[in-house]
């Protein structure tokens with residue numbers, strides 16, 4: 118009887134030692150996860166931008182989230198392959214689309230889901246067709262976003278910037294045709310700001326669609342997205358920051 122109990126105790130100790138060792142290993146391997154947004158998204162745009170968003174926004178404003186490059190795969194504007202693929206030769210996340218679009222789509226879904234939960238009047242659009250040659254085809258992001266904005270909605274397209282010297286960093290490019298509003302201001306306070314006339318005025322801002330560059334697809338941000346153990350937490354963190362910026366902008 119006593120021997121049996123002793124064995125039981127020993128088993129317990131062995132079990133907990135192993136459990137402890139594994140949990141330590143697990144946490145150490147996850148140490149590179151950070152919930153510090155600035156550290157995660159890296160440098161913001163330091164281009165001169167003087168705009169300030171002061172226009173009030175109706176709290177029920179319809180919001181449309183677009184995934185950048187969703188209709189331009191295979192064309193020159195497919196989006197950045199990211200540092201992991203382009204510089205370090207890792208496999209793309211998906212064989213048919215750029216890594217940027219892969220993450221844009223994931224983030225789009227997450228933002229809309231969380232935004233709805235928080236009471237925002239928010240939706241998304243995905244053209245589904247990954248190659249539409251004509252930017253003015255009615256099925257493109259830009260055509261749908263433009264129509265949405267013309268009716269008084271807030272349309273925003275998600276992007277990750279190119280790595281290293283090829284990119285600028287995180288920040289919001291406001292609409293070309295509209296006075297920046299309080300949502301623009303709120304997002305810019307979290308992610309930084311680009312000049313309205315960035316690169317002479319891009320296709321989206323000219324159609325009243327905002328562009329949000331989350332950050333360069335490199336370093337800690339890309340590692341945390343690619344690592345299956347930190348992926349969902351990283352996407353949730355980014356989605357949460359964006360939804361919170363919307364909420365702060367409309368209150």
Ligand SMILES: [Zn+2]
Nearest residue numbers: 185196276277
């Ligand atoms: Zn992009």
